[in-house]
Amino acid sequence: MTAPLLETRNLSKQFIVGSRFSSLGLRVVHAVDNVSLKIMPGETVGLVGESGCGKSTLGRCITRLYDITAGELYFEGVDISDKSMRQMRPLRRRMQMVFQDPYASLNPRRRVRDLIAEPLRVHLNLGETEVRERVRKLLEVVGLSPDHMERFPHEFSGGQRQRIGIARAIALEPSLIVADEPVSALDVSVQAQIVNLLADLQERLSLTYVFIAHDLSVVRQISTRIAVMYLGSIVELGLARDIFARPSHPYTQALISAVPQPDLKRAGERKRIILTGDVPSPIDPPQGCRFHPRCIYATDKCRKERPILLPLPNGRTVACHYPLNGTV
Amino acid sequence: MLEVKDLRISFRTEHGRVRAVDGVSFDVAQSEILGVVGESGSGKTISLMAVMGLINDPNAVIEGSIKLRGRELIGLSQRQMRGLRGREIAMIFQDPMTAMTPVYTIGWQIAEQIRAHEKIGRRAAFARAVDLLAEVNIPNPKEAIHRYPHQLSGGMRQRAVIAMALSCHPALLIADEPTTALDVTVQAQILDLIRKLRRDHKSAVVFITHDMGVIAEMADRVMVMYSGRIVERGTKAEILLEPRHPYTKALLDSIPPLEGEKPKRLRSIPGSPPSLFDLPKGCSFAPRCPWRFERCAEKPALEGGKHAAACFLKAAS
Numbered sequence: 001m002t003a004p005l006l007e008t009r010n011l012s013k014q015f016i017v018g019s020r021f022s023s024l025g026l027r028v029v030h031a032v033d034n035v036s037l038k039i040m041p042g043e044t045v046g047l048v049g050e051s052g053c054g055k056s057t058l059g060r061c062i063t064r065l066y067d068i069t070a071g072e073l074y075f076e077g078v079d080i081s082d083k084s085m086r087q088m089r090p091l092r093r094r095m096q097m098v099f100q101d102p103y104a105s106l107n108p109r110r111r112v113r114d115l116i117a118e119p120l121r122v123h124l125n126l127g128e129t130e131v132r133e134r135v136r137k138l139l140e141v142v143g144l145s146p147d148h149m150e151r152f153p154h155e156f157s158g159g160q161r162q163r164i165g166i167a168r169a170i171a172l173e174p175s176l177i178v179a180d181e182p183v184s185a186l187d188v189s190v191q192a193q194i195v196n197l198l199a200d201l202q203e204r205l206s207l208t209y210v211f212i213a214h215d216l217s218v219v220r221q222i223s224t225r226i227a228v229m230y231l232g233s234i235v236e237l238g239l240a241r242d243i244f245a246r247p248s249h250p251y252t253q254a255l256i257s258a259v260p261q262p263d264l265k266r267a268g269e270r271k272r273i274i275l276t277g278d279v280p281s282p283i284d285p286p287q288g289c290r291f292h293p294r295c296i297y298a299t300d301k302c303r304k305e306r307p308i309l310l311p312l313p314n315g316r317t318v319a320c321h322y323p324l325n326g327t328v
Numbered sequence: 329m330l331e332v333k334d335l336r337i338s339f340r341t342e343h344g345r346v347r348a349v350d351g352v353s354f355d356v357a358q359s360e361i362l363g364v365v366g367e368s369g370s371g372k373t374i375s376l377m378a379v380m381g382l383i384n385d386p387n388a389v390i391e392g393s394i395k396l397r398g399r400e401l402i403g404l405s406q407r408q409m410r411g412l413r414g415r416e417i418a419m420i421f422q423d424p425m426t427a428m429t430p431v432y433t434i435g436w437q438i439a440e441q442i443r444a445h446e447k448i449g450r451r452a453a454f455a456r457a458v459d460l461l462a463e464v465n466i467p468n469p470k471e472a473i474h475r476y477p478h479q480l481s482g483g484m485r486q487r488a489v490i491a492m493a494l495s496c497h498p499a500l501l502i503a504d505e506p507t508t509a510l511d512v513t514v515q516a517q518i519l520d521l522i523r524k525l526r527r528d529h530k531s532a533v534v535f536i537t538h539d540m541g542v543i544a545e546m547a548d549r550v551m552v553m554y555s556g557r558i559v560e561r562g563t564k565a566e567i568l569l570e571p572r573h574p575y576t577k578a579l580l581d582s583i584p585p586l587e588g589e590k591p592k593r594l595r596s597i598p599g600s601p602p603s604l605f606d607l608p609k610g611c612s613f614a615p616r617c618p619w620r621f622e623r624c625a626e627k628p629a630l631e632g633g634k635h636a637a638a639c640f641l642k643a644a645s
Contacts (some may be wrong), residue, residue, distance in 0.1 A: 050511040051482075187367040188538055192582035192596030200595065214511065221584035221594065244586060258516040260541030261586055263567050274520060276511045277467075278481045308431040 003077060004038040004185045005208050006062060006095075011035045011071035013054075013061050013153045017162060017283070027283050031057040033232035034071070036309075041175070044202065044209040046223030046240065048216060050257070050279050054232040055212045062210060064088050064093050076175070093123050096169040100181035102161030106153040112139075113163055114150040116261055136166040141204075143197060159190035163197065170201060178210045183218060195222055216259050220244050228252045231282055231290045234309060238316035248316050248323040251291050288319070329532040330379065331355045332498050335392035337371075338376055339385065343373040346604050348374050350556040351392075354499065358614035363547030363564070364536045365579070368602050371556040372536050376502045379534075380419050381409035396500065415445045418493035422505040427492075428477040434461075435473025436489045442495045460491040464521055483514035490521065497529055504536045510558040519545055540583060544568055551578050555602055555612040562635035575613045611639070 013032040016022050032054045039045050047055040060066045062073070064080060073081045080091065099105040106115055116135045120126060126134070136146045142163040153161055160184060169177055179198070183191040195218060201207060213219050219226060219240070226243050228236040228251065237248040247253040254273040275294045280286050289307050292298040301321050309319045316323075337349040339601065349371040355589065356362045366372040377383050379394055381401060394401040397414060401409070421427050428437055438460060439453035448456075460470035464487040475484055486506060493501060508513035522641065536548050543550055543564065551561040552573065560573040571577045576596055581595040599616045602608060608615055614624040621642040630638040 025412065050513060065626070151463035159600050188540075188579060189367060189582055190600055192594035193598070196596055211438075216512070217584040217586045220586060221590060226449050241590065242380035255513060256586070257514040259586055260515075260519070260539065260545045261542045262568055262580060262583060263545055263585075263587075264565060266587070272516065274516050276517075278483055278514070279511075 002041060002271070005041045005076060006039040006210075007072075008035055008058075008062065008076040009072040009074075010035050010039075011058075011061060011073060012069050013057055013066060014069045027282040029282050030232050030285065031282060032061060035232075035234055035235070037227060037234065038186065039176070039208060041208055042202075042206055044222055045222040046219035047210065047212045047229060048219050048224040049256075050230075051214065052279055052282065054231040054282070055229050056180050058158060058229070059097070059210060059212050063097055063178050065097070067159045093172040094174050095176040095178070096172070098162075098169050098177060098182045100167050101185050102158055102165050103153075105165055107162060108153050110152070111149070111298050112144075112151055112153070115153070115164060116167050119168060124203075125170055134171070138171055138217075141201070143193075154211060157190070158186050158192060159193055162194055166194075166197065166201070167241070170205060170207075173205065173209070174273075176208045176210070180212045182211075182212070184213060184215065187278075191218065198222060213251040216244075216256060228255065229277065231285050233290070233319065234279055234317075235291065235319045236316065237309070237318075238314075242314070242316065246314075246325055248312060248318045248325060249291075249313065249320050250295050250297050251322065253324060254296075263307035278285070289319075329356055329358050329372060329397060330534070331393075331395040332375070332379065333393040333395075335375060335378060335394065336390070337374055337383070337535045338389050340387040340389070343605055346609075348556055348604060349378070352553075352556075352558055354551055354561070356534055358499075358532055359526055359530045360548050361526060361546050363550040364553060365538060365543055365550060366536060366553035367500070367538060369555065369601055369604060370553040372553050373504055375553075376504065376534060376536060380413060380420075393593065399427060406417055411445075414441055414498070415496045416458040416498055417500045417502065418496075419502040419504065420489050420493050420506045421488070422508050424489045424509075427476060427489050428485070429560040433474050433476055434480070434492075438473070438488075438492050438495055441492055445496050456495065457491075460486070460495055461488065463494070464488070464491045464599055465517075466491070473520065482510055483517060486510065486514075486518055487521065490518075490525075491555075494525060494529070498531060500532045500534070501525070502536070505538070506535075507538075507542065508537070515542075521551040522546070540568070540580060552579070555604065555607060557612065557638065558630055559613065559639070560637040561630070566635040570635075571630070572635065572642060573613075573639050574617045574619055574641065576637075580615075613631070 012034055015029040015031055016026055018027045020026055025152050049055050059320055061068050068081055113135055116138055117131050120131050120134055140145055144163055183194050210223055223240040226240045227234045236252045247256055254275050257273045277294055286293050288304050289302040292302040307319045307321045309317050311317050312323055333353045335349055335352045340345045340347050352375055378390055413453045435454055435457045438457035442453045457473050458469045461472050466472050466484060468489050484550045507518050516536055539600055547564045549563050550556050550567040554575050560576045597616050602612055610625040611628050614620045619641055628638045628640050630636045
């Protein structure tokens with residue numbers, strides 16, 4: 001068996017909010033709570049869940065943009081949980097991020113040439129001609145033309161800007177790319193282009209992706225495995241095609257059933273579960289199973305005992321006392 | 329209920345005139361939901377802002393006719409429009425936070441809206457606000473009226489805005505991407521709510537979205553817009569099952585499926601929507617269209633009766 005490219009062991013991230021002087025005092029937000037996840041080389045792991053479930057925070061912990069509060073984090077076999085920013089620097093070449101908003105993540109005062117050259121200049125000791133040549137190649141790889149080099153970000157459409165963001169991310173030939181909602185800000189017709197580009201690049205450069213998105217059909221398309229998160233924890237983990245065909249956690253089932261689909265022929269067959277209420281606050285999460293206040297199958301056991309992630313016979317890992325098909 | 333004929337909206341800018349909407353005609357009947365689909369810059373929002381009389385830009389030129397229950401809206405003064413807005417037409421927006429003022433409680437804001445249109449006491453208006461919040465399924469409405477917008481979650485805030493929009497039983501409700509900023513689970517709740525309101529109040533609804541899935545759930549009839557024009561219109565089944573315009577077809581094809589076999593690659597539309605400053609001479613979609621031929625250098629008209637498409641392909645084949 002190959003070693004995982006990245007592994008988290010009981011990783012937690014807490015934020016302190018509020019003020020000592022407010023009536024509520026300082027409060028702790030458990031944004032990511034005890035997440036253990038192995039990411040194998042060459043695969044794409046999709047992180048899904050509602051807003052506030054901790055998927056973006058987990059993505060930022062993985063790349064150490066955030067310091068982690070507890071737990072361990074291994075990248076290419078090395079423990080990077082406590083590495084300082086300086087010690088992280090050489091590793092940053094190997095792990096890169098692509099962000100949601102291509103309008104906000106590119107410096108508007110710099111030309112595309114410099115934007116893409118920046119990581120090369122920071123990390124590699126190359127001559128200017130070599131840098132230029134690489135930038136030209138990168139632009140081609142992401143489907144832009146070399147004429148675009150001298151332009152500024154505002155001269156591009158959203159899709160093209162996201163291509164520039166991707167070019168920056170792959171410039172140093174990383175092994176891991178964490179993409180946080182890379183297509184959510186784009187029009188539907190352009191979304192498909194970027195999803196295809198990411199899939200092509202993965203094959204060409206043998207990349208590993210962590211793909212964070214709230215759009216379930218996009219995540220299903222690009223992911224090998226999917227981790228469903230709820231209130232900071234993973235509640236279900238398994239192969240993308242299995243999870244969508246037969247969800248085991250009631251939350252996954254409700255989430256998938258809520259997605260409106262343009263398929264009129266099958267509209268009658270689909271059963272819709274409408275969850276009531278909102279996601280509870282991660283400051284004061286419910287006792288027992290964190291999903292129980294919104295779960296249609298909840299029992300007394302769910303209200304008292306918090307289920308742990310356990311493997312099912314079908315290869316899935318689920319945190320539920322009563323998984324939907326097969327028993328623990 | 330609403331009849332829009334040959335609506336044209338353009339803006340005078342320093343780079344010349346920009347035509348944002350170019351000859352758009354549509355109508356909506358009582359208890360009907362008309363879905364409007366299109367990408368950013370397609371003119372879907374601006375057309376309906378014109379219906380609301382919300383285009384205040386002095387450089388905007390609005391031509392054509394917008395009739396609500398037979399009454400012409402173009403040319404009405406701001407004051408006359410203000411009398412109609414809220415009472416006859418209401419609009420809900422993508423971001424509920426911008427639709428409310430942060431400095432007053434939601435109960436105050438709903439009551440104010442009612443009192444602007446009806447002769448009714450403060451206490452009675454607040455009582456109506458409580459009923460409205462209950463109608464949109466906000467738990468504990470008696471307490472909720474004392475909350476400020478920032479104290480509510482996104483879904484609850486959108487419900488409060490819907491309650492405000494419904495306060496005077498408008499004949500026409502315009503919903504501009506009301507669920508885009510919400511999670512799917514909350515989106516399902518809000519869509520359910522809008523359907524229920526259509527049933528109970530027999531309002532006409534214009535539902536603007538870019539999500540074909542939402543169209544499938546909500547709309548009776550659909551119009552598809554591309555760079556300021558309607559490229560196809562028909563019933564929901566016609567548009568989703570037998571799309572005639574290559575753009576509609578491509579849009580449907582580019583959505584990854586949620587069931588069945590995963591396609592190896594998604595079918596995407598090459599390029600990006602054209603800039604309104606520099607529209608192609610003929611069909612605006614032609615540069616991205618895999619089926620374009622010589623005739624596409626002319627502008628196609630929207631033809632074909634009820635299920636109409638603005639494309640020469642049908643005529644050629």
